[in-house]
Amino acid sequence: MNLAIELTKYLMILLVGVYTYYSFQVLRYKSKGQQDRAYRMMTGIIFILHFIGHFTLYLQVQNDKLLLLYAGEVILFILILSLYQGFYKRLSKLLLRNMLMLLAVGFIVLARLSFDKAVKQAGVVTIAFAICLIVPEVVNKISWLNKFGWVYGVAGIILLLIVLFAGTTNYGATNWLSIWKFTFQPSEFVKLFYVFSIAAMFHEGTDFRRICAITVMAGATVIILVLQKDLGGALIFFVTYVFMLYIATQNSIYLFAGLLSGSGAAYIAYKLFNHVRVRVMAWQNPLGYIDHEGYQMSQSLFAIGTGGWIGMGLNRGLPTDIPVVDSDFIFSAISEELGGLFAICVVLIYINIFIVFTNISLRQEDTFYRLLAMGFSVMFTFQVFLSIGGVIKFIPSTGVTLPLISYGGSSAFATVLLFMIMQGIYMRGRAGRRKTDTSETAAG
8 A cells, every 4th residue: 555655746747747747738739739738637636636636535544534534535526627617618618728727736735724614615616607607607707897886996995894893813813603503704805895886996997096095905905904904915915916906007106106015014913013023933943933923934935845856645744744734835735745846736736727827818808807806816826826925935924815826715615706707808808809810801
């Protein structure tokens, strides 16, 4: 059995490496035949990797419930591919497969860390994909989504205010809301309102007075998040606005002013909030505070170092020694048990998603959809940067999840919704190019 587990470790690295290679190659392919062959290969790799991960875990824990969970996830993946590709002939197959690959990695790692949480995560993802099945069509067909900029913004602010005064506190941040037996994180969904709001308002114009009004709205959102002590979320919202402002105006002064004000705000937060100072201390010298403030970061670094390039193998490390490893520090668990090479491929898949998102934005003729896609691209990618950067001690930990991999129902649901919105924008872009090509042909 030990030999089998050792072999699966190398096989999983090989599979994710080949998948990553094809995810970038398909961006270069011009032939539909080449693209389809690559997509078939990528699909096969996702299912094989998912099987090997659960098979390896089953060999060690001998839990029949794990087989049921695996079967349910396989059915889910098949339904996602069948329904979404069946209903939407023009959707981005690359984006859909990247989602499934990251979900497969997340399902494997969560099943290793906590079976109960893996079941809950799979349930939330199933509900999210079922509800979001209509989203690409809504975004593709409805033309008046850009008419409600202030409505989106005010709705987001009201929701955050409700959380501020009636929410529950976890890990020092008051960013959870409990309704009956359900607890969720509204800020994950406010992210979507926020980007819609900014894109819609900049679509109407970029005169100085309008910029000031939008900045006040964005600033109010960020300030409420700071008051909730959700500083990671506040940082994501702030950076997203700065880049959307720059993209809308093409004025580098706004970009530099935003970065400068962000640096000043970070310094003020360091002086005002004790938990910010604690995280900075843990980042600067984790081993010096290993018994208290630096324990989480120290254990994360130990895990990454222990895993090396090829990892310890599933269920052979000690990732559970890291506090909140299933959410904020799941990248450490990946690095320890699946290896540094596997972890690097995960990072490259996220980079591939950023490239796809950016390409979708650049292909939009309508300002609203171009800004919307770029806003989601910046927001998603910056969250990945904060999550992984905090885990590897590149920056202080901000307590944000790794999209589609970390445990967290709100994050998973909101991320699936974000990707389906991007699919709708992608379909609009393809339809627009097709109309242009037809017009040019007719004119010629």
